[in-house]
Amino acid sequence: MTIISLARPEIVAMKPYSSARKEAPGYGILLNANESPWPLLINASLDGAGPASGLNRYPDPQPRELVASFANLYGVPKEQVLVTRGSDEGIDLLTRVFCRAGKDAIAQCPPTFGMYRIAAQTQGVDIISVPRLASNDFRMDRDGLLETLENDRRIRLIFLTSPNNPTGDIIEQTFLRDLLQAAVGKAIIVIDEAYIEFSQQASATDLIDRYENLVVLRTLSKAWGAAGLRCGAVLAPEEVISLLLRIIAPYPLASPVISLAQRMLADGMSDRQQRMLKDVQENKKRLLSLLAGRSFITNIWPGEANFVLLQVCEAEDLLSFCAGRGVILRGYPSEPLLEGCIRISVGSKHELSVLKSALDDWEAR
Ligand SMILES: Cc1ncc(COP(=O)(O)O)c(C=O)c1O
Numbered sequence: 001m002t003i004i005s006l007a008r009p010e011i012v013a014m015k016p017y018s019s020a021r022k023e024a025p026g027y028g029i030l031l032n033a034n035e036s037p038w039p040l041l042i043n044a045s046l047d048g049a050g051p052a053s054g055l056n057r058y059p060d061p062q063p064r065e066l067v068a069s070f071a072n073l074y075g076v077p078k079e080q081v082l083v084t085r086g087s088d089e090g091i092d093l094l095t096r097v098f099c100r101a102g103k104d105a106i107a108q109c110p111p112t113f114g115m116y117r118i119a120a121q122t123q124g125v126d127i128i129s130v131p132r133l134a135s136n137d138f139r140m141d142r143d144g145l146l147e148t149l150e151n152d153r154r155i156r157l158i159f160l161t162s163p164n165n166p167t168g169d170i171i172e173q174t175f176l177r178d179l180l181q182a183a184v185g186k187a188i189i190v191i192d193e194a195y196i197e198f199s200q201q202a203s204a205t206d207l208i209d210r211y212e213n214l215v216v217l218r219t220l221s222k223a224w225g226a227a228g229l230r231c232g233a234v235l236a237p238e239e240v241i242s243l244l245l246r247i248i249a250p251y252p253l254a255s256p257v258i259s260l261a262q263r264m265l266a267d268g269m270s271d272r273q274q275r276m277l278k279d280v281q282e283n284k285k286r287l288l289s290l291l292a293g294r295s296f297i298t299n300i301w302p303g304e305a306n307f308v309l310l311q312v313c314e315a316e317d318l319l320s321f322c323a324g325r326g327v328i329l330r331g332y333p334s335e336p337l338l339e340g341c342i343r344i345s346v347g348s349k350h351e352l353s354v355l356k357s358a359l360d361d362w363e364a365r
Contacts, residue, residue: 003212003239006156006188008100011246019250021058033058059255062245066258069265070233074205074218082234082241083261085252086227087194087217088115090234091159093244094190094215095119098156105154109140111166111338113192116159128152134337137301138167142175146182158183161192163199166330166343168303170201180211188240190215197223197277199304205235212237222306223277224264231261280306284346290356291344294363298340306346315340318362325358327351 004012020033030037036056062083071078084090092115099106101124108116109130120127130145132138140160149155158179162171171191180189191204193216205216219232231253234244253261263269288302291310296318299311312318319331319342330345332338347355 003188003237004243006186006213007097007243011097011243014246016246017250019058019061021251022061026057026060030057055255057255058251059253059258061248061251061253063253063258063262066253066262066265069262070218073265073270074203074216074233074235076205076208076235079238080208080235080241082236082244082248083253084232084234084248085230086221086232087192087219089248089252090215090217090232090244091115091119091190091192092122093234093248094157094188095123095125096247097243098188099123099125101125103154104156105152107145107148107152107155107158107187109145109160109164111138111332111335112159112161113165113194125156126154128155131337132164132167137169138164138337139169140171140175142179146179149179149182149187153186155187157188157190159190159192161194162201162204163195163303163305165195165305166307166309166332166338166341168195168301168305168307168309170199170304171204173202173204176204177207180207180214183213184211185213188213188215190217192217194219194222195305197273198280198306201304208235208237212239215240220261220264223280224273225276226261226264229257229260229264231257280346283349283352284308286349286352287344287346287355290352290359294359296363307343308346309338310342310344311340312342313340315342318342321362321365322355322358325354325361327355327358 024032038056039053040055066083067078067081070081070083105126105128106116106120107128109132117127128148130141130148133141160171183189193203196203208214215234215236217234220229221227287308291297291300296313297310301309315331319329322329330343332341
């Protein structure tokens with residue numbers, strides 16, 4: 001059985017759209033894409049490097065250089081890379097390719113990132129939830145997940161997050177292998193590694209060659225400090241990438257995004273990234289120590305990402321109090337498992353000192 005048999009038959013059967021830039025190279029006398037031959041009407045500058053050029057032309061749908069940079073960064077062949085508008089787009093594409101409306105389902109382990117649910121609901125597919133165990137530090141219910149996979153043949157995609165948002169825990173490799181094995185011929189395991197650079201955990205990408213049902217999502221939004229760029233990558237076996245290419249927008253990445261992402265991933269930038277990761281690590285220690293011993297905090301889950309999860313008394317009031325001081329934290333009023341929980345991102349030294357004063361005042365009120 002190949003992975004293609006898990007995809008929606010209509011996606012496999014359809015003739016994909018072929019854009020002008022896909023059919024012919026983006027140089028020469030370009031009269032094939034109904035573009036303007038004149039440069040941008042405004043004198044825009046992308047990054048202080050002079051007027052933007054080339055914006056009158058459509059970009060390369062999957063820029064070769066950028067695909068190669070991602071392949072190099074994540075240690076996979078180029079054929080296993082799809083560059084996307086962040087992981088959000090990867091989640092959406094996977095759901096649309098593999099799940100038939102009204103028939104199939106995705107599985108997830110809440111509390112977790114909310115976009116898996118949105119992608120499933122948008123596509124009209126069921127969401128099978130295997131809740132994390134609140135009594136065991138929100139660890140995944142591994143047996144429960146394996147059992148659910150065994151019993152529910154509608155599951156096409158299992159979305160797992162490592163480290164998980166908002167609980168910060170990671171997926172152990174031995175369990176991941178068991179799950180991948182159990183899912184062969186049944187479902188695709190999607191490991192969302194948006195926060196993996198902050199942890200000591202090895203990426204699951206090394207397993208892609210061994211399991212045709214493994215997909216890994218990576219992003220420049222978190223540990224590369226570029227959430228505004230909207231750029232990430234789906235890493236997967238070539239068959240999965242070619243299925244996703246069938247439905248992705250003809251020109252998903254804006255030219256300025258392509259050139260800025262390419263510059264970020266160029267040689268020498270990874271040193272800067274390492275320094276940033278070290279700063280996050282130090283500031284996380286600062287954050288944890290400014291939280292330690294506070295009477296209104298009943299639990300702290302430090303996790304392995306650039307945020308921590310706490311359980312507090314009077315969460316709603318505390319969130320409003322902090323917001324009144326200009327400090328915006330994340331609460332979970334509609335997530336029953338996270339009652340009284342608040343997530344705090346690791347900020348700069350200054351941001352943490354403002355947070356500290358707000359918490360001091362809250363405690364002394
Ligand atoms: C687990 C997880 N995956 C994906 C995303 C979104 O990533 P991107 O900005 O690349 O779309 C987030 C954003 O918070 C996240 O927490």
